[in-house]
Amino acid sequence: QQQVKQSPQSLIVQKGGISIINCAYExxxxxxxxxxxxxxxxxxxxLIAIRPDVSEKKEGRFTISFNKSAKQFSLHIMDSQxxxxxxxxxxxxxxxxxxxLIFGTGTLLAVQP
Amino acid sequence: GAGVSQSPSNKVTEKGKDVELRCDPISGHTALYWYRQRLGQGLEFLIYFQGNSAPDKSGLPSDRFSAERTGESVSTLTIQRTQQEDSAVYLCASSFWGANTEAFFGQGTRLTVV
Structure with a gap:
């Protein structure tokens, strides 16, 4: 029973780009x-965490965006290295x-120089 | 210790043998998890201990797998009659009680069944 769905499974981003990983729950x-x-x-x-009473949390280059009504949250990595x-x-x-603690399936991120 | 300690770090065993994996959680952590991670795959939940509550064994894949925890200290994961598909990294994590608490992972035990 997968209670937290994560996508994409893998991601390739160029150095300096934005990496975005999405998760959804029920x-x-x-x-x-x-x-x-x-x-x-x-x-x-x-790495970083958020409670549902907050729509966004930022720590350095890492930001979590949270949409409670849609039951979705995402990780943004700015200026990926x-x-x-x-x-x-x-x-x-x-x-x-x-x-x-229930985990999603994981996203393998490769940042190309 | 300063972190979650797992032993052994590597274990090679013959098919059909029993193995025992050990996890020493961070002192004071009431919650303890075991996960299995196959090569390049995600974290497969195995079992969850929380204080004196009955453990959540819903992730154990078969009756060959069992785990024990003595109070709020050491946990052992036992795999009986190992099979090749049991080859994986077994990760242990511990945390304080509470929703907003960080889980700390050990380095894992890499099990290879030959």
Whole structure:
């Protein structure tokens, strides 16, 4: 049961371009939406996160846009750099009884120099 | 320790053997997850421990897989009668209780079944 749908599966962007990764969910009980970044051979690490009472959150070149009514959220990487090449996972947390973290399927980003 | 520690980092085993993977979470973290990641693939949820609550085992792929956690400390993931399709990286993550908390991942155990 895939509760968080992520697209695209892979993405190639030129250096300096904007990388956009999209996620959608169905469960309205989700109340926390983090993004994780994973480099080869490493475990995922938290990149940026947002709560649904906020429509946008920006940290440096990384921005999350959140559309509560559409149940969609996206990650924008501005001025993409080769060092951003990694796999990105969106996630959602059910803030009810379980607080369980549920991941999307991941997006492999390659930023070409 | 400073982070989530997993051991061994690499494990090669023969088909049909049992293996045990270990995860030492960050001290004080009540939540602990196990995920499986096949080469180039996403994170496949296996099991979730949260404090003293009954674990969420909904992701375990077969009865050959089991996991235990002692209180809020070490967890072990056991795979019995390993098969070649079990070859993957097994990742453990831990976090404090609460929705807005960060999950910290270990480096994973790379399991190869030959």
């Amino acid at each position: 469960n309205t009980a989700f109340d926390y939406f983090p993004w994780y970044q994973q480099f080869p051979g490493k475990g995922p690490a938290l 080769p060092g951003d090449s990694a796999t990105y996972f969106c996630a959602a947390v059910d803030g009810g009884a379980t607080n369980k």
